[in-house]
Amino acid sequence: MHRVHARAASRARPATRFVSQPEPKTIGHFARGRQLVAGNFLFSGALTEAKDASIWDIVPDNPVVAEELQGCAWLDDLAAVGDAKARACAQDWVADWIVHYGRGRGAGWTPDLVGRRLIRWIQHGFFLLRGQEKEASVAFYRSLGQQTIFLSRRWKTSQRGLPRFEALTGMIYAGLSLEGMEEHVDPAVKALARDCACEIDDTGGILTRNPEELLEVLTLLTLTVQALTKMNRQPPAPILTAIARIAPTLRALRHADGGLARFHGGGRGLIGRLDHALVASGDKTRAGEGPHMGFARLSAGRTTIVMDAAAPPTGAESINAHASTLAIEVTSGRRPVIVSCGSGRSFGEEWRRAGRATPSHSAVCLEGYSSSRLGPPSRLNTARQELLVDVQQFVQAHFSSLHDGRRLELSHDGYRGTHGLTHARTIDLAVDGRGMVGEDLLTTLLEADKAKFDAALDQTALQGVHYSVRFHLHPDVDATIDMGGAAISLALKSGEIWILRHDGHAEMSLEPSVYLENGRLKPRPSQQVVLSGRTMAYATRVRWSLAKAQDTPEGVRDLVTDDLMDPNED
Secondary structure (H helix, E strand, O other), X not given: OHHHHHHHHOOOOOOOOEOXXXXXXXXXXXXXXXXXXXXXXXXXXXXXXXXXXXXXHOOOOOHHHHHHHHHOOHHHHHHHHOOHHHHHHHHHHHHHHHHXXXXXXXXXXXXXXXXXXXXXXXXXXXXXXXXXXXXXXXXXXXXXXHHXXXXXXXXHHOOOOHHHHHHHHHHHHHHHHXXXXXXXXXXXXXXXXXXXXHHOOOOOOOOOOOHHHHHHHHHHHHHHHHHXXXXXXXXXXXXXXXXXXXXXXXXXXXXXXXOEOOOOOOOOOOOOHHXXXXXXXXXXXXXXXXXXOOEEEEEEOOEEEXXXXXXXXXXXXXXXXXXXXXXXXXXXXXXXXXXXXXXXXXXXXXXXXXXXXXXXXXXXXXXXXXXXXXXXXXXXOOOOOEEEEOOOOOEXXXXXXXXXXXXXXXXXXXXHHHHOOEEEEEEEEEOOOOEEEEEEXXXXXXXXXXXXXXXXXXXXXXXXXXXXXXXXXXXXXXXXXXXHHOEEEEEOOOOOEXXXXXXXXXXXXXXXXXXXXXXXXXXXXXXXXXXXXXXXXXXXXXXXXXXXXXXXXXXOOOOOOOOOXXXXXX
């Protein structure tokens, strides 16, 4: 039905000009824009080299790439370059879209993609129209109006959450910017206010628990408020309240390097995007202590720790969710140290499945099990992606003060059904941020749990249930085994040295890992520290510590610059 309504909308002849002067509000990347102009099309890890070709000459097998192309966020990158050649590419490619897809053909006619595309086209309207002939301008305005009409008829079919926010924001933005589209503003504003009231919870979170999606929602709501205010319209209270809730939550999910915690399908976000969105929100409220959207944060000195302190999403919202309960990420200054592998969505379905599993996180897993399991292919989405099943029933998180720092105590029962074991994790962070002490406990709580554990032990011929405590390292961390195998030294580009030790009850090893990062041609090789052993008792405890070497100074002048992303880089 999307295509039926798209073809019907294409027969309309609306919109002849802008009624207000649009201004770019989104951030582009100069380096990526230069790559596009040179004919290097890098989207979600897929590189196509085609000099002097149209961006629509790319025929993606990956639906993620198709979404990136149709959403037209690449206009931000071309606008960041801003010269005549970049403008010519932008103008030609938008004109090509109108010719090839403007009559309702192709994969770009879903409400969320249309909303995303409208925002970019309008924001960069004068960039796209400068020097254009009248015929091209008329076609541009007509297509904008047709896409707005499509949204007015199909936004209700969009999925709850971010897709609905994109569709409604696009309709509001177009209605306020285009001549003759004003009638679509009030219904969209009312619908957006309703969604803000029911989709943003009291902690400023969303059901998917995806930090990067939450950043996108804040960006869209801020755009809406700015657009309404510019036209002397008062934004509804639910939208303002949602912004006031989301901003502190994103601050809680922000590492010291300015990036987001990488959980439940989300990445670190484009450099500067989070800070820009927080400033644009106008909200300066600092995050409180308690968990935010199910994540707990400790920070001191140059060190930040973010942990997944809640059960993963369930149902339709779990399509991109990860089995990452009690996983940890650690950043020192602007250098990530301990990370999650991340979402493998841009590298194909196998990597996507692998990135969702517990062994791909800095957490504890048993015999290769995940703390939540993937179910069979779901009919709730066209890609037949799996939902999470057998998720934790009880997850607890508690903050407390120590005489020399802060403590976070957490537990979950994700292994109780399979092995009778509850996992408890305690993290103590020193007041100066120079060190932390951790403890992971696997234990039975009830007699029924002991019987379940005995049965699991019998399956191993009484050899013990294998466990592993994993610490995935960022690719820029140089790890070496030290002190005769009793410790591992972690050298950062900033010059800092961290030492990871354990109490000797497990076997420490340094093993290969990967860092799944959107925009790369393939996963980046990295390493992971693994503390492994076998539990044969009703309680097994592993203690570990991560601390800066004594000769690491308090203040570090981190002057090493990161290399620009090379599309040919592994």
